[in-house]
Amino acid sequence: MEDLIHDLVLLLVVSLPINIIFHRFRLPSVMGFIAAGLVIGPYGLKLVGDLESVEKLAEIGVVLLLFVVGLEFSLGRLLEHLAKILKAGGLQILLGSLGAFGILRFWGVADNAAILIALLATLSSTAIVMKMIAEAAELETSHGQICVGILLIQDLAVVPILLIMPLLTISGDVESAGVAGAFFLSILAVILIVVVSRLIAPKALEYVARKGSQEHLTLTVILIILGTAWASQSLGLSLAMGAFIAGMILSDSEYSHQIILDILPLRDYFSAIFFISIGMMLDLTLFAEGGLQILGLLLVVIILKSLAAFLATLFSGHPPRIAFIAGMRLAQIGEFSLALSKIGADKGILTDLQYQTFIFVSALSMLTAPLMIQASSKLSFYFFSGRGEKVEAVKLGVSSLTDHVVIVGYGMVGQNLSRVLKEVQIPFQIIDIDGERVKRALKEKMNVMYGDSARRGTLKRAGIANARAIVFSTKDHRAAEQGIKLSRKINPGIHIIACARHSSEVDSLMALGADQVIQEEFETSIEIFSRVLREFRMPNNVIEQQIELVRMEGYGMLRGFSLNSESLRKFSTYLTASLTESFQVVEDSWANGQTLKNADIKNRCGAELIAVVRSGEVTANPVEDFKFVEGDMLIMFGRHAPLKKATEILKTGP
Known part of the structure; x- marks a missing residue:
């Protein structure tokens, strides 16, 4: 042993x-x-x-x-x-x-x-x-x-x-x-x-x-x-x-x-x-x-x-x-x-x-x-970037669209984008190399073609020369790099948007000609902190200010740089400032049928009711016997904690 x-x-x-x-x-x-x-x-x-x-x-x-x-x-x-x-x-x-x-x-x-x-x-x-x-x-x-x-x-x-x-x-x-x-x-x-x-x-x-x-x-x-x-x-x-x-x-x-x-x-x-x-x-x-x-x-x-x-x-x-x-x-x-x-x-x-x-x-x-x-x-790419074009042409066909959007990849991003573009009647052409996704798109009556976006012939048949924009939503980073490079050569004026999984990929895509690169981790971080702020009853204007503040710092923050002292000072100012909050009275709200005097939110929690919007009409500084009814939008002023308590009272009662 x-x-x-x-x-x-x-x-x-x-x-x-x-x-x-x-x-x-x-x-x-x-x-x-x-x-x-x-x-x-x-x-x-x-x-x-x-x-x-x-x-x-x-x-x-x-x-x-x-x-x-x-x-x-x-x-x-x-x-x-x-x-x-x-x-x-x-x-x-x-x-x-x-x-x-x-x-x-x-x-x-x-x-x-x-x-x-x-x-x-x-x-x-x-x-x-x-x-x-x-x-x-x-x-x-x-x-x-x-x-x-x-x-x-x-x-x-x-x-x-x-x-x-x-x-x-x-x-x-x-x-x-x-x-x-x-x-x-x-x-x-x-x-x-x-x-x-x-x-x-x-x-x-x-x-x-x-x-x-x-x-x-x-x-x-x-x-x-x-x-x-x-x-x-x-x-x-x-x-x-x-x-x-x-x-x-x-x-x-x-x-x-x-x-x-x-x-x-x-x-x-x-x-x-x-x-x-x-x-x-x-x-x-x-x-x-x-x-x-x-x-x-x-x-x-x-x-x-x-x-x-x-x-x-x-x-x-x-x-x-x-x-x-x-x-x-x-x-x-x-x-x-x-x-x-x-x-x-x-x-x-x-x-x-x-x-x-x-x-x-x-x-x-x-x-x-x-x-x-x-x-x-x-x-x-070296061995196959230009090969097999003749055979693939039969599968792809040639797009006759002009001033359209080319969508590379019919994953989650491509599906949502194509549905929105279809709804607002902006023409688009989808390219995907996955046969199963192409079949799914055809069943959904989408304008799709099978092909490899890293090939010049595929992009040309998608009408890249006459397109206004191209979106690379593919998970294949190497294919996206090749596609961006070819797209910029074929159509120098096209607007190129690309998705990146990691911050390390942003620079290479921008260097190859992308106009905008959407980095998944960055956008996820914005969505997360905005939802956290909403949980704390932060009004939308403050949340938007926070998003703008982070965007001003750009992707550099995710590449290893932290917010500077001035940005942190702004952040602190936004958080400590007095805020506005809105509350809509619905049928089962406690406030439905109550007067301002009965609600008494100023004395109960320190929030101030500054206006009520009813059927498009604004009543500023309502009197004490003003009765709330279903559909009223109450506009309140105060700090985080009082506003949160006020909304709870209006919803469920004191």
């Missing part, structure tokens, strides 16, 4: 600074852990002695990793969009695995190993791709959505891969009879685990949540994970398969979000140990002896995976530029492939040389992933 604690301390001491360095250079943390394992492992500085115990802890990491994968998606939600994502995800796995299997068999790799390696090679890094897409605020873009869809199908593919593994241990060359029998038994085992877990796990959680404490709930979740994993192994499946099933069973539970919060720290720690253990197994002498071969394999993997994702996305109806981005972003081998390859090696499906080579190639592909993801959008 003392040796194990010593080794765990060493793991953290070495991996933490290495990961900080990797984070500094925006490299994935997975690579940092692998590098740490390489340093301290038996092929490095040999600092860790109890390798067997570390490997057992690493196995817990795999279990927790796959449990969270199962927990993070719902079978119900999956079935809603199954048809949409199955086409792209299924094609990517099919094309990639067939291509990889053919190459591996050509090289003389046995059937069972070739099948497993081919399947594992189709899986991309959910952690790396999702993290970088989220950080770039591209989850709602067309390429972001297609990448997420394919990754989801890949995560689902973990289930059949885990099911296939016991079948691949039958022999080097897979026999159909043995496969069928083992597959049937595996399915029966999965069904048994699912049924029993579904009967027991949710009820157990509900009971503990109702009767016990938070600690009891966490312990129950751990019991469910380990118990299901143990049951899975007892029935001939893997621990990881059982953990994955447990995650799926609990994914629709009302406690799923709390479970994730409770388990994530454990998952992060133990999965870190797993990736460190992967690094400890890397034999650098293998790379020294066959480095060129490993780099050659890496190139084959990147080309094959990029091509498979590109073709799958293209066949799913997306433009070539979007397909190119998806291909580049899914070109790496993922962390789940590392976990599953370890299981495959333990079962004897992969030889030690095959396993070591696969680990090296996977690690190197993950190392290149951030660079490929960052470069994908820029390269897509």
Whole structure:
């Protein structure tokens, strides 16, 4: 035990600074852990002695990793969009695995190993791709959505891969009879685990949540994970398969979000140990002896995976530029492939040389992933900005509008803007690259065309040369930049309005020619503080002054500059000044039928009634016997607290 604690301390001491360095250079943390394992492992500085115990802890990491994968998606939600994502995800796995299997068999790799390696090679890094897409605020873009869809199908593919593994241990060359029998038994085992877990796990959680404490709930979740994993192994499946099933069973539970919060720290720690253990197994002498071969394999993997994702996305109806981005972003081998390859090696499906080579190639592909993801959008414009125009023209048609508004993107902003423009009879043309949104717009009888706004031909067919304004409401920042640049070249006098997710995007959009950039965080902050001020009965004129004050400071405030002392002085003056407030008498108001003397708001709360507006007529300084009736608008003068109290009295009574 003392040796194990010593080794765990060493793991953290070495991996933490290495990961900080990797984070500094925006490299994935997975690579940092692998590098740490390489340093301290038996092929490095040999600092860790109890390798067997570390490997057992690493196995817990795999279990927790796959449990969270199962927990993070719902079978119900999956079935809603199954048809949409199955086409792209299924094609990517099919094309990639067939291509990889053919190459591996050509090289003389046995059937069972070739099948497993081919399947594992189709899986991309959910952690790396999702993290970088989220950080770039591209989850709602067309390429972001297609990448997420394919990754989801890949995560689902973990289930059949885990099911296939016991079948691949039958022999080097897979026999159909043995496969069928083992597959049937595996399915029966999965069904048994699912049924029993579904009967027991949710009820157990509900009971503990109702009767016990938070600690009891966490312990129950751990019991469910380990118990299901143990049951899975007892029935001939893997621990990881059982953990994955447990995650799926609990994914629709009302406690799923709390479970994730409770388990994530454990998952992060133990999965870190797993990736460190992967690094400890890397034999650098293998790379020294066959480095060129490993780099050659890496190139084959990147080309094959990029091509498979590109073709799958293209066949799913997306433009070539979007397909190119998806291909580049899914070109790496993922962390789940590392976990599953370890299981495959333990079962004897992969030889030690095959396993070591696969680990090296996977690690190197993950190392290149951030660079490929960052470069994908820029390269897509370089290769596809002017291609495919002739084909796309048929889909788009040519707009005959003049003096109109071009709306790029039919998301929330585009939908609201188009409906308002339609209402006030201002002509507009919508462009969207998402086929589903185009169909929705057509159903709503909107003037819409399918196309990529980052292409000159698309903008021309939207009538950009004769348009008065263009609004870029797309979530794709790179596409917006390209579209703004092209719009300004085609029509130098057009008014360009663009949306920005983050303040850091404002300057680049303005520099490329945008006349106005609406920054979401900035506008949200204004809406929030205006609603807070209304809650405190601040009159509209003061709220408008506050909005104007913040707007005078401009977007510089959100780029790191604070309000100057003069602005703060103005703010204080506005807040402490006497105010006016209005109150409309309705049927159920206490004030309805009361006289000014009975209301007595001046003596009761210190507010002054200065006028009453009735049927368009203003009565200034009403007398004491003036009776309020339904529809009267009472104008009061005073400070915040008295005015608030006065409105409460007029509404509900003293």
